[in-house]
Amino acid sequence: MRPTDFATRTPTVESDPSRPCPFCPGSEEISLPPIDSTGNEDDWRMRVLPNLYPAFAGEDSLAVRNLGPVHVMAEASGTHEVFVFTPSHTRNIIEFSDATCADMMVTLKKRLLDHAATDNIRYTQVIVNHGREAGASLAHPHGQLLGLPFVPGEILDEERAFVRFEGGCILCATVEAELVSGERVLFATEDAVAICPWWSGGPYEILIIPRHHDMHLPDSTDEQLAGVGRAIRDSLVYLNNLFDDVSFNLVFHTAPHHHNGAYHWHIHLFPKLTTVAGFERGTGVMINIVPPEQAAAELRRVGTSAESR
Numbered sequence: 001m002r003p004t005d006f007a008t009r010t011p012t013v014e015s016d017p018s019r020p021c022p023f024c025p026g027s028e029e030i031s032l033p034p035i036d037s038t039g040n041e042d043d044w045r046m047r048v049l050p051n052l053y054p055a056f057a058g059e060d061s062l063a064v065r066n067l068g069p070v071h072v073m074a075e076a077s078g079t080h081e082v083f084v085f086t087p088s089h090t091r092n093i094i095e096f097s098d099a100t101c102a103d104m105m106v107t108l109k110k111r112l113l114d115h116a117a118t119d120n121i122r123y124t125q126v127i128v129n130h131g132r133e134a135g136a137s138l139a140h141p142h143g144q145l146l147g148l149p150f151v152p153g154e155i156l157d158e159e160r161a162f163v164r165f166e167g168g169c170i171l172c173a174t175v176e177a178e179l180v181s182g183e184r185v186l187f188a189t190e191d192a193v194a195i196c197p198w199w200s201g202g203p204y205e206i207l208i209i210p211r212h213h214d215m216h217l218p219d220s221t222d223e224q225l226a227g228v229g230r231a232i233r234d235s236l237v238y239l240n241n242l243f244d245d246v247s248f249n250l251v252f253h254t255a256p257h258h259h260n261g262a263y264h265w266h267i268h269l270f271p272k273l274t275t276v277a278g279f280e281r282g283t284g285v286m287i288n289i290v291p292p293e294q295a296a297a298e299l300r301r302v303g304t305s306a307e308s309r
């Protein structure tokens, strides 16, 4: 109950006026040729581009080398793509039509299938960073796909949590339990449920769970994906109605490409309202100052109010 004052962190990403935005129509020559696109060449709706500054690149499989007693290294092979999901420099997911939400998700599905068919890519992390506070370096709305030659620890941890849970699928069980309780639910549609999870590590954290149990995102039908895309947009609308233009990270979690077992793909939405500080870094223990029930109630109250759409 300590007094708080979530300084609305300005999400503005300053741009250098002398350098044209590399993602805007007209700047196509600045970037490498697209890997995928929708719409026409001179009237595109979405484009997937190779990242000019990739964190992961190359076709080698993961090979770990020991260079010394504590010096273990591996090549950062894999792929790093930029997903420019709108030609507009300012129109973010929050303003997407239903059709654009569907386009976004179906494009992701295609890219993930392609990554799955690439020998050295074992897991693909899809993210959207919005706002300087959340790590965005370019203002133009975009996402990123990072194809990794290994399965990262966070995913292995989640896989273990699915295995440990004895009552079937932990996310299917969560949907069922949360719909009965109602306390932490933002909204539920035929295709997705948005909740402030019971285990929220930070204020106003949102989890978007597809209603249909699928391990990998591309296992879902295009119709189901369209519905999940709308749920992502609507969750962002709820957040924006409460905090104005808030910085956020969207994190897509899907099972590693060639793993079969217990998993249920989902999306985390982390608004950037607080800072992970010394205690959290020192202990890994998160102190959440807004209980998820309160967060959900506040978000439901502002909901998709008339003036927001």
Ligand SMILES: [Zn+2]
Binding pocket: 021, 022, 023, 024, 088, 089, 140
């Ligand atoms: Zn732009």
Ligand SMILES: [Zn+2]
Binding pocket: 169, 170, 171, 172, 173, 212, 213, 214, 263, 264
């Ligand atoms: Zn499930």
Ligand SMILES: [Zn+2]
Binding pocket: 158, 253, 266, 268
């Ligand atoms: Zn997850």
